[in-house]
Structure formats: C-alpha cells, structure tokens
Amino acid sequence: AAKTRQCGSLIYHAQLDVGSQESLSLLSELRRAVENDELRLFLQPKIDLQQGRVVGAEALVRWQHPQRGLVPPMQFIPFAEQTGFIRILSAWMLEGAARFSQQAREAGLALRLSVNLSTRDLMDQELPAKIEAMLAPLQVAADSLCLEITESAIMDDPERALSTLEHLHAMGLKLSIDDFGTGYSSLAYLKRLPVDELKIDKSFVMAMERDLDDARIVRSTIELAHNLGLSVVAEGLETLKAWALLAKLGCDEGQGYFVSKPMPQEQFVAWAQAWQPP
Numbered sequence: 215a216a217k218t219r220q221c222g223s224l225i226y227h228a229q230l231d232v233g234s235q236e237s238l239s240l241l242s243e244l245r246r247a248v249e250n251d252e253l254r255l256f257l258q259p260k261i262d263l264q265q266g267r268v269v270g271a272e273a274l275v276r277w278q279h280p281q282r283g284l285v286p287p288m289q290f291i292p293f294a295e296q297t298g299f300i301r302i303l304s305a306w307m308l309e310g311a312a313r314f315s316q317q318a319r320e321a322g323l324a325l326r327l328s329v330n331l332s333t334r335d336l337m338d339q340e341l342p343a344k345i346e347a348m349l350a351p352l353q354v355a356a357d358s359l360c361l362e363i364t365e366s367a368i369m370d371d372p373e374r375a376l377s378t379l380e381h382l383h384a385m386g387l388k389l390s391i392d393d394f395g396t397g398y399s400s401l402a403y404l405k406r407l408p409v410d411e412l413k414i415d416k417s418f419v420m421a422m423e424r425d426l427d428d429a430r431i432v433r434s435t436i437e438l439a440h441n442l443g444l445s446v447v448a449e450g451l452e453t454l455k456a457w458a459l460l461a462k463l464g465c466d467e468g469q470g471y472f473v474s475k476p477m478p479q480e481q482f483v484a485w486a487q488a489w490q491p492p
C-alpha cells in the first residue's frame with residue numbers, strides 16, 4: 215500500500231501540502247534525480263515558416279525515472295514550482311541548453327535555444343548573475359538563449375518581474391511571452407516589458423482550421439506582435455494546412471508535431487541535418 219501511495223504522489227495534486235510526508239518524499243526523489251542524472255533535456259524544433267529552415271529549439275524537461283519510465287513535465291513541474299526546487303531545475307536546463315547551442319554551432323547549426331522559466335525564477339534577483347556566471351566559460355552569445363515566460367508568471371509580481379527581465383534583456387538574452395492569450399495579461403505591461411517574441415498558445419493554433427474565432431485570434435495576435443515590433447511563433451503546428459495559413463498571415467515561426475515532437479537532445483543535430491521542408 216505504501217508503494218501505491220508513493221506512485222500516486224508523483225502525480226501532482228493541487229492539494230499536495232508542502233511539508234506533508236508525500237511532498238517530502240517527492241522532493242527528495244527530485245533531488246536524487248538530479249544527483250543520479252535522471253533528468254533529460256528534450257528539444258523541439260522551431261521553424262522559420264517562410265523559408266522552412268530550422269532556426270531554433272525549445273528545451274523541455276523529462277524525468278527518466280528508474281521505475282516509472284519517462285515522466286512528463288506536468289507531473290512534477292507544478293510541484294517543483296511550489297517547493298522552489300524549480301530554481302535548481304531551471305539552472306540545469308539553462309546550462310544544458312547553452313551547452314547544446316555551442317555543440318550545435320560546432321556542427322554547423324546556428325540555433326537559438328528557448329528555455330522555460332517560472333515565476334519563482336523571475337522572483338530570484340540573483341538569476342541574471344547566475345546566468346552570467348554560467349555563460350562565462352562557454353562560447354555562447356547571450357542572444358543564443360531565449361527565455362519563455364508566461365503572462366501569469368509575470369503578473370504574480372509585475373514590478374519585480376520587470377526588473378529581472380530588464381536585467382536579463384540588457385545582458386542580451388531574448389525574451390518570449392509563452393502561451394500568449396491564455397493568461398491574465400495586461401497590454402499595458404506588454405508595452406513596458408522588454409520582450410522580443412510572442413508565442414501564440416497551441417489551443418488557438420490547433421483550433422483555427424475549424425473555428426473562425428480562433429482563426430481571428432491568431433490573426434490579431436500576429437498583427438499585434440508585428441505592430442509592437444515583436445516576432446511571433448505559433449505552437450501546436452500540427453498540419454500542413456495550418457503551416458500554409460500561418461505563413462500567409464505572416465507568422466514568423468512555428469513549432470509542433472507536424473514538424474516534430476520533442477526529441478532527446480542527442481538526436482537533434484542529425485534530425486536537423488536531415489530535415490526537408492514540405
């Protein structure tokens with residue numbers, strides 16, 4: 215019975231109290247995961263929709279658990295955010311993405327690597343200094359990294375987030391608003407934030423071929439982004455038809471299962487070298 219409970223605890227429940235027995239055992243499992251090298255950095259390609267070229271990749275974490283197999287991020291990221299463990303995970307992802315970018319360049323591929331940050335990371339005033347120290351020994355320009363942040367992560371404490379983001383942007387890192395259109399957003403903040411890119415949430419992109427409202431939201435978001443001088447990425451690109459429509463609307467980049475699912479980083483260079491636009 216104890217074992218079943220432990221298995222169940224892996225799946226995040228909003229009710230999982232920080233400090234409870236279940237929560238403590240998951241936290242120690244996560245710590246062990248880092249020590250035992252169980253985390254995996256997966257990459258999903260980002261494509262220039264006009265040219266069809268691979269221009270970047272989003273880094274997505276997986277947990278290669280010795281008993282449970284490959285655990286998807288939604289089963290431990292919310293918990294990691296709650297407990298603050300996310301800062302360790304984010305640092306691990308940032309360094310992995312930077313190292314991969316250097317490796318890819320050595321193989322002749324210029325890629326910008328996107329990494330997801332959470333609200334906890336934005337509240338960490340040491341984050342810019344940590345990233346600077348992480349990049350220093352590597353041959354990687356700051357603008358080879360893009361940080362994806364959701365609207366809700368920013369709106370938690372907008373003033374503090376703004377100060378961290380301004381610092382990161384001044385260092386040369388690119389900033390992207392993830393899941394755009396789904397959160398509680400404020401256009402007034404969007405104007406003040408030093409962002410470079412909007413990422414249209416996959417729910418709109420996946421529905422736009424059958425729902426006129428979704429299609430209008432996608433079109434308006436592309437216009438809004440361009441009017442603000444931002445580049446725009448569509449996630450959830452699942453069909454050739456969606457690609458054609460997005461390209462016609464002037465969307466800059468796309469990411470989705472039509473191009474590729476996220477893959478282990480070790481496979482990415484070979485995949486990109488073999489990639490042929492449709």
Ligand code: C2E
Pocket residue numbers: 258273274275286287288291300304307330331332392393416449450451452469470471472476
């Ligand atoms: P996200 O940042 O919105 O990432 C995109 C998610 O959409 C990924 O799920 C990706 O596999 C999925 N996706 C991509 N293309 C398609 C498509 O065409 N169709 C559909 N149905 N789905 C698609 P994944 O890898 O399971 O990640 C889920 C979420 O977990 C991410 O959503 C992000 O919020 C979080 N996450 C993943 N890795 C990290 C990480 O390293 N740090 C943080 N803070 N969060 C992470």
Ligand code: CA
Pocket residue numbers: 272330362392
């Ligand atoms: Ca993302």
Ligand code: CA
Pocket residue numbers: 392393413415416449
């Ligand atoms: Ca997203």
Ligand code: CA
Pocket residue numbers: 393
């Ligand atoms: Ca998301």
